[in-house]
Structure formats: C-alpha cells, structure tokens
Amino acid sequence: MYKNHSTSCGIIEGFFGRTWSWEDRKNYAQFLAQHQYDFYIYAPKSDKNLRREWQTDWPEETKVHLRELREVYRDQQISFGIGLSPHEIYLDNSHDQRNQLVTRIKEINQLEPDILCILFDDMRGDIPHLAQIQIDIAHQAADASTAKKIIFCPTYYSFDPVLEKVFGQMPEHYWQSFSRHLDKSIDMFWTGEKVCSSNYPTSHLDTVAELLGRKPFLWDNYPVNDSAVKSNLLQLRAFDQSHRLLNGKLAGHAVNPMNQPWLSQLPLASLPLAYENPHTYNPTLAFTQITTTLCGEKLAQQLEQDLHLLQDQGLKKLTDNEKIELRARYQQFTNNHYAQEIIDWLDGKYEFDPACLTD
Template sequence: MPESQALLADDFPYPPQLGKLAGNRREVIMAHTSVSTPLGVIEGFFGRPWSWSARESYASFMAQHGYDFYIYAPKSDAILRRRWQEDWTAAQWSQLLQLRSRYQQAGVKFGVGLSPYELYRQPSADSRVALTRKIESLNRLEPDILCLLFDDMRGDLPELAQRQVELVQTAANTTSASRIVFCPTYYSFDPILEKVFGARPADYWKTLAQGLDSAIDIFWTGPKVCSEHYPEAHLEQVNSLLGRRPFLWDNYPVNDSQKLCQQLRLQAFSKDRAHLEGHLAGHAVNPMNQPYLSQIPLSTLPQAYREGDGYQTEAAFIQACQRLCEPALAERLIEDRPLLQDTGLDALTESQRLHLKNRYQPFADSSVSAQELLNWLSGHYAFDPACLTE
C-alpha cells in the first residue's frame, strides 16, 4: 500500500465568479498543499471499464498522493452518452451513490462527466428542456464538479459554438455543482479533429470565449489530442484564445486506442509537468484501462508539481514502483518497463511474451497489478472498434 506521506488537499479553490452560478452552495476553502493547480483523475477512456471496487479504491489512493478531484465519465457508460436521457438502473445508482460517498469521506472532490450526444443538433428549446431534466437528475448525486462534454462528436455546424454556449449556460443554471468544466468539440489544434469530426466552424473558439461565463472552465488537450508536452508559449496562446486559463485534459497515461493499447504506459510524468503551475485552471489526467498499474505513473504527477525543478522522471518512476509494489515485483517492473511501454505488446516475440508471463505469474495471487499485466499479455485489453460507436 502507498505510504501516506503526500500532503492532502481536502478541496481546491473555486473561481470567485462561480458564486453567481452556484449560489449559496459556493464554498470558501483553505488549501492544504503548496500546489495551487487543482489536480485530478478523469475516468474518460474508451474500452474495458474499471470495476466499481477499483473506482472506490482510488478515493484513498488519490487522497494519499495529493490529488484534489475525481471525475466519473467512462465512455462505456451509455447513460452518460448515447442513452443519456435514460436513468441508471437501481443497482447502478446505488453504486454511484456509494462511489460519491467514498470520495466525500476521503476529502476528494467528486465529479460527473455528461456527454449528451450531439444535443446541439436538436432545436434549441427542446435541447435545453432535455438537458435541464438530466442535470436535475444528476443533482441527486450531489456532484462537486459537473463536466459537459461535447468531444468525439460531429462539429461541422455553422452555429455550433453559439448552441453549445446556450447549453452550457442551461447546465450552469440548473446544476448544484460548484464547478463546471466544458469540453468543446474542438479541444486541440490537432488537425485529426477536423479530419474525423468535420471542419471547425469559423470563429468557433472566439465565440466560446465571448459567450461563456468566465467562471466556466474549458478542457484542452494541448497541441495534440495526445500531447507529450505542453510548451508555455502554447498554453499562453490558448489562454488568449479561450479568454481563460485552459483546464488541461492530459491524455497520459491513457492507452485505449488501437495503437496505445499495445503499451503499458508506466513511466512517470515527464519533467515538463513540473513547470505547469500557474498556467492552468486545473489538470485532469486520463488513466489507462488498467487501474492499478495506472497508479504507478499517476502517483508522480503531484510529485512533479511539488518538486518543480528538482523533479526527475526516472527517479520518480523507480520510487513509485517501490512505494506501490512489493520489492520483487517493483524490481521486475523497473527492469521490464522498456519492453512493456517502448516495445509494446504487438512487437514482442513469442519468447518475450512467455518470458514476461513466467516472470509475473508468481505475483498473480498477491498483486492486482500483476494480474492486470498478465491479462494484458494475454490480449484481454485488445482494442475493440465497437467501443467508439456504442
């Protein structure tokens, strides 16, 4: 189990303007860490979802390592996406209530990410009524954060920005959450977004910047959808473009794509993450499909923020393995990281796969991380194209 040495942050500061959106629910909070940027995990990947027990275990993990918030937004939950106007079953609702309770008990903010699929293509009045009804239902979860996510949807609509502004304002007027984060359809300069989702309407970002209340945050993934680095000049450009500091959606260590599912992205966060303080409204990381192996890199992000120039990626990785795993398992993960992350599953020879299975099988009964690794080697996390359309 991880050592409880990291500073806890019971809350993170909310923009003062948000008082007019949240009314008397707005909270005045004292920070318990020297890191002012809110750090969190957004469960926002495609493919094989986490178990409810894994989600609950993250409450204590995040509190122990200095994270401030968790956002429930798995792409596999159709009630948040294609079937968003439906309700969860009684069993699912009970699990969500228990999940929220665990995070409240741990002092970690709990959020929900709603993706009302292409709602902006409906007549404005109808779409606002439908969204209001859904937000009122979500209020029963008492989320601290509401994310309205319009990513991974067609965007080639001339009035796209204005319609999305109206919907975000409807959500803001309805939600009981104290913080609202909006994900636009075009959330990066990456040309792949226009290739897949259609041409971005003229003045899209300018219209969003002018129309959205300054207290509403906007997700941004960086220069690319899966960015390796976040140059200061880029973040300042986005700040000017959006009229506010971006709320970073960091797609590391996520591995849900056809290419990335071949990798176990165990390496610690790169050194540039140690220099993002002051440039962001918040920093949410999207983890791997493997929740427990994800804890190795995830445990290093708050460390990078705290240590600044003194942060060293390789040393942080080694320390994370040793902190989270029994000694023998940690030693093997450190030795094998190049094979697991850099070589990747599809490039491993049969002898290398067999060698790795033999190395980690002895830990299968004592370590869920080892179980995840063995399942990955056996192809249990293979990319399924159907996950993009369900």
C-alpha cells in the same frame, strides 16, 4: 502532507474500452487522497446513460453504486464529479431536447456532485453556429446544476489536425466565440498541442489562455491507453519533466488514466511530485521511487527491466516467446494486482474499442 502549489489535480475516468470495476473506483479515493489529488470525475465512455442514451436516467442499481462512490470520495475529502455527454444534441437543437437536458441534469443533481462536466468531445463538429449552440447548452446546464464547478469540453479541444479529419471542419472563429460569450466561471478542457500530448510548453498554454479567454483546464491524455496504437502499450513511466513548470498556467489538471487501474497508479503518483518539486523533479528517479513504494522492491526491479517491452515495444510487437517469458516472470508475484494486470494485458483481456477514433 502540506500542498505547496495552487493547481487542482484529479483524474477523469474518460476512456473507451474495458472499464474499471466499482471496487476499483472506490479504492481510488484513498489513493488520490494519499497523493494530494483533489477530485475524481466519473465519465466512462461505456456508460450509455452519459452518452448515446444521455436522456435516460441510470437504472437504480447504478445509482446505488454512484451514491456509494460519492460518499467514499466525500469521506476522503476528494471532490466528486460527473461527466455528461449530450451526444449530438445540437443536431436536433429543439425545445424538447433542451427540456430533456434540464431533466437529466436534475437527475444528476440527486447525486450531489461537486463538479459537472458537459462534454462535446468525440462528436461531429462541422455544424453552422456550433460554438454559440454549445455555449447556450453550457449555460443552460450550469443554470440547472447544483454543482460548485462546471467544466466544458469543446468538440475541438486541441490544435491537433486529427480532430478535423475525424469530426469535420471546425467552424470559423470557433474558439474565439467561447472567449467572447461563454461565462467566465465555466472552465474549458484542453488536451494540448495534440490529442495525446507528452508535454505542455508554457508558450502554448499562454496562447490557448488568450484564445479561450481563460486558463485551460488540462485534460491530460497520459497515461490513457484506449486508442488503436496505445491499447498495445502499458504507459508506466513517470510524467514528463515539463510538468514541473505547469503550476500557475492552468485552471486545473485532470488526468485520464489507463484501462488498468492498478498500473495507472504508477504514473499518477508522479504528477504531484512534479508540482511539489519543480526544481528537483526527475522522472526516472520518480519511477524507481514510486514502483518500489507501491509494488515492493522485487516487482519494481522487474518492471524497470521490462519497461521497454511494456511501454515502447508493446503487445503487437512482442514475439510469442517474449510473451511467454513475460507471463512467467509476472506469475511469480501471486495475488499481486499490478502483476495480474500485466498478465491480463498479455492475455488480450484489454481489447481495443473501435469507438475510439483518435490516437
């Protein structure tokens, strides 16, 4: 199908908690290609070799999986990315640390990623001259990388006050420093007015573009459900109607999916519809259309009936009887990935990871 919009859309596997399997990740290549997505970025918070132990290369078994994953996405003409979080490297801004960064990026280069992300989210930020230190690190990473695109995530990636509450007071003129000194070829992630924003007013995106000196690369935290509150929810509804107005306002659009890979497909399939049909996109109709196509008519009808319980009421507020009834309803759909993820969720197999500090 011909793509009639200019915004590059993809997913970033960037959540806490239960991770996707390697098979799930491979399956997504075909799903993304079928729904006109352009990229996939591997950045699970559970991969210690991308975060807490970022200086250490992956074990060979993991590298084999990553090379296979890269080839699967390459075969589907989907760009493959890696997200590196050099955890609090700026607390020890020494020559040795910088050498380790270059060494690690050269190891990542062996996977031949199309995209390299340098991610400073979920880290302490009340550090003098933080922006300039991070800019220097981003430039050094970009110089060492063979990736075609570099995307940088600042520590403060939203106007949401929760970031300063959790990670410390943002240094003065933090964002303005990126506008003045970060290479314009490097994109910057932004999550909107909130860490988890439901919509993105064009006036807000224009303000951010002026502040950062470039269009924001949207890190869309819907439908991700790894936080203390949202881990109790299955976020299945189609993307908000405001998404139809985003074309031309962004450097790119990366969606952070749920811990449930199959159920994530339901909202994910709606985003391209919003971009493709800006004048007619209707989230309610999109949900019905997508669930019927992906799940079949009977399961789609059941999901529509239970949507309030699954997405609004949530696991902690369900009574024991409601859980039993829901489980019985979805057990009828044998060997069905979507139904099985609902059953697993009801059975508490997607526990909240307290390492996730924002909601």
